Amino acid sequence: MPRFRQILDTMTAYKPGKAVAAPDGRSYKLSSNESPYDPLPSVVEAIAEGARQVNRYPDPGAVELTEAIAERFGVPAEHIALGAGSVTVAQQLFETVGEPGAEVVYAWRSFEAYPLLADLAGVKSVTVPLAGEDHDLDAMAEAINDRTRMVLVCNPNNPTSTAIRRAELEAFLDRVPEDVLVVLDEAYREYVRDEDVPDGLTLYGDRPNVAVLRTFSKAYGLAGLRVGYVIAPEPVATAVRKTIVPFAVNHLAQIAAIASLKAEDELQERVERVVKERTRVREALIAQGWTVPPTEANFVWLRLGERTPDFAAACAVEGVAVRPFGVEGARVSIGSPEANDAFLAAAGRFRR
Numbered sequence: 001m002p003r004f005r006q007i008l009d010t011m012t013a014y015k016p017g018k019a020v021a022a023p024d025g026r027s028y029k030l031s032s033n034e035s036p037y038d039p040l041p042s043v044v045e046a047i048a049e050g051a052r053q054v055n056r057y058p059d060p061g062a063v064e065l066t067e068a069i070a071e072r073f074g075v076p077a078e079h080i081a082l083g084a085g086s087v088t089v090a091q092q093l094f095e096t097v098g099e100p101g102a103e104v105v106y107a108w109r110s111f112e113a114y115p116l117l118a119d120l121a122g123v124k125s126v127t128v129p130l131a132g133e134d135h136d137l138d139a140m141a142e143a144i145n146d147r148t149r150m151v152l153v154c155n156p157n158n159p160t161s162t163a164i165r166r167a168e169l170e171a172f173l174d175r176v177p178e179d180v181l182v183v184l185d186e187a188y189r190e191y192v193r194d195e196d197v198p199d200g201l202t203l204y205g206d207r208p209n210v211a212v213l214r215t216f217s218k219a220y221g222l223a224g225l226r227v228g229y230v231i232a233p234e235p236v237a238t239a240v241r242k243t244i245v246p247f248a249v250n251h252l253a254q255i256a257a258i259a260s261l262k263a264e265d266e267l268q269e270r271v272e273r274v275v276k277e278r279t280r281v282r283e284a285l286i287a288q289g290w291t292v293p294p295t296e297a298n299f300v301w302l303r304l305g306e307r308t309p310d311f312a313a314a315c316a317v318e319g320v321a322v323r324p325f326g327v328e329g330a331r332v333s334i335g336s337p338e339a340n341d342a343f344l345a346a347a348g349r350f351r352r
């Protein structure tokens with residue numbers, strides 16, 4: 001047998017959200033924080049048109065998409081690096097800073113890809129327990145040492161849904177040495193409504209070590225095509241661009257992302273509907289007697305402890321797939337009104 005890396009035996013595999021079906025066939029997938037809407041007709045049309053060119057390699061520099069993102073956010077194109085989904089961009093970030101002996105600091109529980117990416121990069125994970133459902137930024141600042149190369153801050157946090165406010169985040173950034181990269185993972189930025197929660201793009205400009213990670217997978221509804229990006233000071237973005245596997249962002253993904261930026265108003269309307277549903281779902285859960293942390297994302301979090309597996313099973317019987325995390329809690333995406341009603345009915349029955 002070939003000799004494999006030892007880490008492959010000990011690292012935990014990424015568990016994707018599953019779909020389930022009730023005995024009557026009803027199936028609501030609220031386990032992956034996807035957009036509940038079908039792709040926009042204009043986006044489907046762009047993809048269909050792009051399909052005619054797939055005998056050719058994609059543009060390796062994704063020039064047109066990069067320029068569209070630069071224009072959309074008012075940042076220089078040199079500050080942008082793309083990847084095949086923001087998880088892959090995160091992996092590239094690990095590759096820009098990681099080497100044996102290096103450490104990365106992040107909260108736990110947070111996005112479950114982080115430990116996996118750290119293990120793959122051969123970087124040591126230093127996890128800092130959440131304070132309640134929130135990042136403990138003081139403890140995270142204290143966890144930084146000479147070996148620390150990167151800090152990941154997921155804002156709002158997946159899966160606990162809470163967000164860090166400006167004053168607290170700025171105070172934290174002021175404490176991080178400039179040779180430590182801080183990645184603000186803003187996969188759910190479009191769903192944030194609390195005005196005190198800063199847009200990372202307002203923080204990175206005058207700081208050489210802050211990078212903002214964004215994705216087309218959630219609010220833009222392109223999870224299946226895999227395209228994400230980082231916006232960061234030019235030296236950081238340049239380093240990330242060096243780590244991309246040639247042609248990683250495929251032609252259809254580039255075309256669909258460009259079409260989505262053009263259709264931003266329509267997509268924003270959809271985001272607004274999800275935000276309204278989020279309020280409805282959270283209030284209904286609270287009325288049922290659940291404790292539900294405030295959410296700035298397209299999901300809610302229930303800290304169920306030991307009851308987590310039973311809760312997920314009870315939802316599954318009714319065709320509702322949620323995302324259980326061990327015996328910690330369950331994350332439930334906001335879906336269509338019908339899916340949300342099915343979830344609320346299941347949650348209500350479980351409480352009784």
Ligand SMILES: *Cc1c(COP(=O)(O)O)cnc(C)c1O
Nearest residue numbers: 085086087111158187215217228
């Ligand atoms: C969903 C998610 C991503 C995005 O993943 P893609 O690879 O862009 O689909 C990144 N970070 C967090 C915290 C997420 O929840």
